[in-house]
Amino acid sequence: MNCTECKELLVEHIEGLLDTTQEKAVAEHLADCQACRTEADTLRGLQDRLTKNGKAVEQSDLESDVMNLIVREQKTRLHAAEKAAESLKIRRMIMKSRYAKIAAAAVIIIVAAIGINSVFAPSVTWAQVIEPILNARTMVFDLVLGADESGMVSHEIVVGSRLRRTMSNMPNMTMIIDTDNEKLLALDTEAKTAAYADIAGDLGDRHRSFVKFVRQIISQLQEGQVEQLDEQVIDGQKAVVFVGKGRNEAVTIWADPETALPIRIEAQIGQEFSFTMKNFEFNADVDESLVSMNVPDGYTLEEKALDLGNASEEDFVESLRIWAE
Numbered sequence: 001m002n003c004t005e006c007k008e009l010l011v012e013h014i015e016g017l018l019d020t021t022q023e024k025a026v027a028e029h030l031a032d033c034q035a036c037r038t039e040a041d042t043l044r045g046l047q048d049r050l051t052k053n054g055k056a057v058e059q060s061d062l063e064s065d066v067m068n069l070i071v072r073e074q075k076t077r078l079h080a081a082e083k084a085a086e087s088l089k090i091r092r093m094i095m096k097s098r099y100a101k102i103a104a105a106a107v108i109i110i111v112a113a114i115g116i117n118s119v120f121a122p123s124v125t126w127a128q129v130i131e132p133i134l135n136a137r138t139m140v141f142d143l144v145l146g147a148d149e150s151g152m153v154s155h156e157i158v159v160g161s162r163l164r165r166t167m168s169n170m171p172n173m174t175m176i177i178d179t180d181n182e183k184l185l186a187l188d189t190e191a192k193t194a195a196y197a198d199i200a201g202d203l204g205d206r207h208r209s210f211v212k213f214v215r216q217i218i219s220q221l222q223e224g225q226v227e228q229l230d231e232q233v234i235d236g237q238k239a240v241v242f243v244g245k246g247r248n249e250a251v252t253i254w255a256d257p258e259t260a261l262p263i264r265i266e267a268q269i270g271q272e273f274s275f276t277m278k279n280f281e282f283n284a285d286v287d288e289s290l291v292s293m294n295v296p297d298g299y300t301l302e303e304k305a306l307d308l309g310n311a312s313e314e315d316f317v318e319s320l321r322i323w324a325e
Helices: 003-008 010-015 020-032 034-054 063-077 081-096 098-114 126-135 201-206 210-220 313-324
Strands: 138-145 153-159 162-167 170-178 183-188 193-198 226-234 237-245 249-255 262-269 273-282
Touching: 003 010, 003 020, 003 034, 010 020, 010 034, 020 034, 034 126, 126 210, 126 237, 126 249, 126 262, 210 249, 210 262, 210 273, 237 262
Parallel strands: none
Antiparallel strands: 138 153, 138 273, 153 162, 162 170, 170 183, 183 193, 226 237, 237 249, 249 262, 262 273
């Protein structure tokens, strides 16, 4: 079961309405998926609050009007497909519980007093923000190493465990990296030559997908280690901000307040290593030939592979530069 299938069944799971097979599948997925567990906890909290409030309120004839008002407001605000699904989940939960329906009817009094915009303002959650980071099959973004954003920028296209990397300081050089097998294919796009290299060991660790770094940091963060800050403007966009801090790592994620999609990620590992990811495209339609480890047609393969087994970071970059020249 994937995240989309699980989220469709979360309300029924919480209400105890699933059959044995579905309940087992959902439980197994929740055991392995932090994002879905967080969403399930959020829905349980909503159910508890609605039930508690409903017990103190008499049944109202305004119930139907309130439900329509809620759904209309949600549809207006929640433009993304994922947010539309959240609206449906809320309605399902309210309609399945007598006390929840009573509480929903009572809300009309508050709406009349202070306005629906403040009562039902959409709230972007940590689980929503990290979902595309953890589960997107393809990801396109720009990467900056270190704190100085005026330096070299690497454009990354990630498809599964492979990535295509081009760097601003070597415009004629393209690298295809197979992170699972620790192999690199270097392409000189001007001379139309190609060479393979092994990037095992420390060098492989430094040139693995930075998406994996971020996923590892997020997976290591425990409940209570993530804080939501006030809304900020970053790269010219309004954004909600989340900061997660572990024992030796930290990550800050700015996300679109409407779609919950990440806008910018800054990560710090230890005292020395930091990087920034920005200009994201999630689940973009990427031609998988762009990350193929086969030498493209029209390129000549160098007979001798690049020897980078014991190379430092500086040696690695310089070796590629000399080879390209």
